[in-house]
Amino acid sequence: MPPPYQGGGYGQGYPQQQPGYGQQPGYGQQPGYGQQPGYGQQPGYGQPYPGQQGYAGQPTATLPGGPPPGWGGAQPPPPGYSAPPRRRGPIVIAIVAVLALAGGAFGVVTWLSGRGGADTPAAAVQLLAQDLNSQNLIDAASRLHPGEAQLAADAGDVLVDELVRLNILKPNAELGLGTVEFKDLQIDEAAAEQVRDDLVINKVTGGQIVSQQGFGDLPFTEEFAQRAFPNGMVPTTNAPTTVNVSDIIAQTGEPLRLASVRVGGEWYVSLFYTAADYGLRESGAQWPAQPVPAVGTDSAQAAVQETVQAILDQDMRRLIELMDPAELQVMHDAGEVIIESAGAGEPSGAKLLELETTETTVRGHTAVQLKRAVIEADGSRGTIERDGDCLVATEDGGAPQRLCSADLLDSIGDAGDPTLERLAPRIAQALFDVQVVTNEVDGKHYFSPGQTMISLFGSALGVLEPQDITALLDSAN
Known part of the structure; x- marks a missing residue:
């Protein structure tokens, strides 16, 4: 950078x-x-x-x-x-x-x-x-x-x-x-x-x-x-x-x-x-008289892991600390009011113990994608891993359970439109390919909500092809 x-x-x-x-x-x-x-x-x-x-x-x-x-x-x-x-x-x-x-x-x-x-x-x-x-x-x-x-x-x-x-x-x-x-x-x-x-x-x-x-x-x-x-x-x-x-x-x-x-x-x-x-x-x-300081992490993966944990803990202060100050300094400057308005949340009790990701560069920022995560909740530990177009969840002592893009399609049911049915597998795949974008400021890494949403938006459009637009318009007419 x-x-x-x-x-x-x-x-x-x-x-x-x-x-x-x-x-x-x-x-x-x-x-x-x-x-x-x-x-x-x-x-x-x-x-x-x-x-x-x-x-x-x-x-x-x-x-x-x-x-x-x-x-x-x-x-x-x-x-x-x-x-x-x-x-x-x-x-x-x-x-x-x-x-x-x-x-x-x-x-x-x-x-x-x-x-x-x-x-x-x-x-x-x-x-x-x-x-x-x-x-x-x-x-x-x-x-x-x-x-x-x-x-x-x-x-x-x-x-x-x-x-x-x-x-x-x-x-x-x-x-x-x-x-x-x-x-x-x-x-x-x-x-x-x-x-x-x-x-x-x-x-x-x-x-x-x-x-x-x-x-x-x-x-x-x-x-x-x-x-x-x-x-x-x-x-x-x-x-x-x-x-x-x-x-x-x-x-x-x-x-x-x-x-x-x-x-x-x-x-x-x-x-x-x-x-x-x-x-x-x-x-x-x-x-507020004083802003909530930006407190980043030493790596992009750590920024994502701590952001997820802050959400699980309902810790608004830590969530604001981790927000990209280049993008959302306003959140830091208004942070004390936001924290007071949010009140004391009820932590979920879940802990993200381990997180492994695949890193790519998106518009000059580091984006991470889930590879493997270990979560502990209610005294039980489980692992979630990415396997192609599937997520495999395994609880300690239990059998692996797979959630694949095809399962998402089954839950949607019959779309009633052949074009939408043809696009559905690609849309489901885009959901599995979610990237979380981070930004590095002064050697520290932060979660970038705006850049993450841009990536989600681009991924949603990216699964379409020109012939898909033509088919959708012909169907609408």
Whole structure:
């Protein structure tokens, strides 16, 4: 591994891009992380963090349509109207996610990382707004936190590469999903909250947010477009939506909050921290005074083994300690609140005594796959081993029991579709080929939830072939 960037207060930096990382889109849809107490599902992330419940983190449906009829700007609400409860997530979060998806179309490469920072927290937001207004999505993506952008880069690469391989998108496709403009954006720098030396919550007090979302002219191949849209493609780009910041303030009772994080001496806009900040406020909590430190292991295999054991023990503190600080420093910084919200879990009593894995390199990270594990529970010890497309479980003194991909197919039953039945064995095999991805930071190894989800996503698409897509579309039609 090359030496990591030092993330000035944002943990231990993020690793430089390794050969094979590919293009780096801005910051788009992120794979899921499980559930994280008090945060809820965060827009653009996919699955929520482990244990997370609460904050939904998505814009309220009424916002794009504006305030109630007759209520605009400084005008009072109509008679009998009662203000809605505080919104759980700002539209800015969703718009930054759209930016990331749109930015992914332009292949933001690694050399942009660290080149788009600003001298102040507010300047990072203003530069992002300026780049969006000029539709300079490459520069706009560089204003987002480099570590978060790197994760999105890999997710975008996997998605586009697989869609091109499956003959859904044309080669060298640029995948844009909309545009966003921030007009006359006003930031009250005097009201900014200095959470820590490296974390500031900006207050957006005025302006407009104009977004236009949709698939527009996606670069589908002719073969796919003809089968998927036999009657011709219907334009899917929505009409522009304008949101007045003043209307949002009138509804929520406070300015929009947008986090800036300092990395390597420069400030970047952070979607992770913005979502976490709203999650904390929704739960009535404050940012903890001290983060939960990152405490890694000496090997990738040990990082996975200790992560599994922390889950078995319901040990939220150890689980956070083992999370990749380059990818999820926000989990460390909000860790004490997460731990308190999770409460004292009930350990399973199971112990992962031994773990043997097969290691491979995935996008510059070390990925491990189960080879053999020894587990002890309720005074009994058992072994699980990988044998081709089967898992063999043997309890001390007992006969081996095999679980194979064919057994999974039997449990699914008749799919009723010959194409799905033909794909089922490959899908089952992909489940057996799960890889857990780790990351090395400052010589220590950590569990990488985001990279693991990207690998799972890529594996699921990887079992398909172009003729499978054709057959599925023909079956649907």
